[in-house]
Amino acid sequence: MIMLKKTSRTFYIPISRLKDGLKDAVAAAYLCMRAIDEIEDHETLSDDLKAKLLLGIHDAFESSNVVDNSRKLLAPYQDVLPEVTMKIDEWALLCPPTAAGVVYRNTAKMSKQMAEWVHESWNIRTEDDLDRYTYSVAGMVGEMLSELWLWFDGTKTDSSKAIAFGRGLQAVNILRNQKEDMERGVNFFPDGWGPKEMIKYTRRNLKIADEYLMELKGGPALEFCKIPLTLAHATVNLIAAGGNKLTRDAVMKLVGSIN
Template sequence: MLKATPRQVGGGRPRASLVRRARESIAEGSKSFTVASLLFDKDTRERAHLLYAWCRRCDDIADGQDHGGTLDLSKAGDKDRVEAIRVLTHRALEGQPTADIAFDALGQVAAEVGITREMCDDVIDGFALDAEGWMPRTEGDLMRYCYHVAGAVGVMMARVMGVPKDAEDTLDRACDLGLAFQLNNIARDIWEDDAAGRCYLPLEWLAEFDIPPGQHMKPQHRKALVKMARRLVKMAEVHDASARIGAGRLRFRQRWAILSAANIYGAIGQEVVQQAELAWDHRAHTTLGQKLLHVAAALMETVAGSWEPQEKPKWTRGQLMVMARMAQPIADVPRTPLRDEGVRRKDD
């Protein structure tokens, strides 16, 4: 009779080793988040890095990349890769070794802050959509995708920062921040996504401007593309403003870090808008000097406080979670009922 493998948080690896490798991963994969994460206290920073390492590794496995490098079209979109991500993730959450340090890092941080299998599956379902060659038909489809790949990560980050699992409104605001980040990313990466055979612009938007699917990067459609990018950035701004309410409930250093990240990612969207038809001739980014200015601005905002958005987001975390659950099942895995995941009714 085979003996069951004993539960080992972090796959049995020393926590210090996991943290060190996670720090190396974020330094290579995301300069923006690296700068913002330096403002966290030590415990929050280490846990944020552990979570990032898993997110980065999942993304790389799904797309055949190395820390977000050139997309390997021969490997991207492989459903078996997504299933491997899911199996390794579940194994890590069960306290089993995975032979992959990024997944062991997830097991470590999940045990420390209460990240659940449902939270992780929500993120993995976004990779599954890409593996299916999925494309949004409506704005709601777009936002559901953004929820999977970024909004759900925002909720996990909130848990990393100590937000209680029953603090639903604050978790909603964390989701808003993830949605804002992803909307800005989509506006910036329209050309790169097209080169990889992907498009996250809803078909109904393309139809609005009489653009046939797959033709949006043609020169004659640049003016329409600018309008759609502005729409994405405007949506990001609304979710960003809502997210700042949640940031105001965090401890000082956490609030400063989150507002810094929000400023940096918001600046990327603004650069896309300002560059207009030239926005996709090169990848929009912020320099180190600009990042530091955004950090300084975030410090002043952190001290001043008082956030009140002028416009509420059209799409809420509760709506998007319901949409995700009602969609065609992506994987045959047990899911927790909606009431256990804090999804409120529409009239709550």
């Protein structure tokens, strides 16, 4: 939970409120995916090395010895990779055994797709490209969470709406981080798109995410999803009005207002 708090203000709060067992599974999943995200976004690693490490994690998480294989892969890079990445073996161990298959399979799949995007130099020209990218790094998380809800208490969800939930949250990040992304030579906006078009894309996915939540019948899945979705709506509204990032006080006020 200490690492979770360091790496995500948005997800620390809802994960910390989950019930035992599910909390470990979702925390493990988030931290594994944050670990590989840090490789994809690393400012000094070459693209070839990023792809090599991401494909290596794919292979490790598909192997019968996830912990040793991922540890061996990353050991030579302990001086350049962040702590959350170097400890991916610990996050893998954190996951309850009966949920490990879900987390390992999705971590492997995401690692492979991230490696493919590195090879493509994140070349996003069309809305279809954007859909593929946001699925690779976030829509897939929505799918995985749906599997974990089912694993924990039998909650069934609409997979396509779960994807839109993840995609909408990622689109908010793309809007919020456009300047920083451009400074490192990456543009996630399709050709001809400006903030207006990306806001429209974001709101369309968040609307589907609202439908996803409406179909949840209470329980931990609903309680978890309410917080990041509320913050996403507030952030896109702030961006549309010329702002960029919610303050800590605004975040806490919004979280406190959620029933």
